[in-house]
Amino acid sequence: MRILEVAEASGSGTFEMLRTISGGVAAAGHDVLVALGERPETPPEVAATMPHGVAVELLPWASRGPREQVRAARALRGLIRAWRPDVVHLHSAFAGVVGAIATPPGIPVVYTPHGSPVIRRSDPAVKRAAYRVLEGGVARRARVLGAVSEAEAEVARTLLHAPRVRIVPNGIRDLDADRIPAPVVRPARPRVVVMGRVDTARRPEESAQVLASLRDVADPIWIGGAPRDEAAPLLAAGIPVTGWLPREAALEQLASATVCLHWSAWDGLSLALLEALARDVVVVASDIPANRDVVGGRQVAADVASVTALVRRVVVDDAFRASLVEDQQQIRGRFSAEACVAGWLSVYSDVAATAQR
DSSP states (O other): OEEEEEEEESSSHHHHHHHHHHHHHHHTTOEEEEEEEEOTTOOTTGGGGSOTTEEEEEEEOSSOSHHHHHHHHHHHHHHHHHHOOSEEEEESHHHHHHHHHHSOTTSOEEEEOSSOGGGOTTSOHHHHHHHHHHHHHHHHHSSEEEESSHHHHHHHHHTSOOSSEEEOOOOBGGGSTTOOOOOOOOOSSOEEEEESOOSGGGOHHHHHHHHHHTTTTOEEEEESOOSSSTTHHHHHTTOOBOOSOOHHHHHHHHHTOSEEEEOOSSOSOOHHHHHHHHTTOEEEEESSHHHHHHHOSTTEESSHHHHHHHHHHHHHOHHHHHHHHHHHHHHGGGGBHHHHHHHHHHHHHHHHHHHHO
16 A cells, blocks of 8 residues: 655654554555655654655645645645555644645545644634534545544544544554563652643643642652743743653653653643553543543542642552552553554555445
8 A cells, every 4th residue: 555644743742653653554565655744843854753664755834824724735735646645644633624625536535633623622612613614624524534542533423523433542662562661760759740742731830730739749840841931830830841852861751750640631642641651650640531541530630639639649659559550551552553553554454445446
């Protein structure tokens, strides 16, 4: 098969999943071309960071305005006509809108929201309604909407009215059976970390409140950076923020932690949770469907007071913490890169065969 993967090139979890999927599909013997929208935050020499066997084309997506969308759609359409893929996989809403416009009707499309914008509670209702119209059109245009979690699939069915939904959970290489990281010696004093971009989805004001209230039992730190001034509440509360780190350095920081706090307002399926599972760092998360899909009911909380109490118990109660680590070890195989790639190969094969018929 010839698979065209389309996404923006940023430092996000979506981009990391794109690398995992494209590399796995190429390793399975298929031709893979990745079309990347080049953004201001695009990593330098991004093509060199892609896995072996994956070809890369950069497209002009410097911003998300209408003019840029038209330019990107024209460039992508020319690429599709020249390369003639069997399947086009669109990753995220922006790539979905551009790709749905650019892909000719005869070529099957798979669309993955990676956290649909229609569930962003911080956006005004009018803006969410507009997203719902645009993304709903993409969902109905796609041969399959490939959701990364049951929570994302439910949004696709109920809000986007996607007629055909398949679930392929995100997976990471560190959860492949032969690549689980070796245990590390953690500091004597526990650490509570938050991993990833500081933005409204991660509720930095409330996260700062939780982290600051735990200083008597643990050292808090946020591993990641902010696009603008989103980290201001954390800095005002005295919470260290590392800024953007190389991936290996960020994972090394995570491995030394006792708890990974994931206080998200919305999500698709966060890679931060999976990276914590791989390192036996206990995940404590907000009680939203995407987080429950990963860690179940014992490790989620509904409000600031209850999540603070839960993190504190994990830190001070050794037996409780050990039981949660054991639970995580039982479920983490579901989120391996091997399982993820196998799932997408099944989707691509089915979609391509249906198109041929």
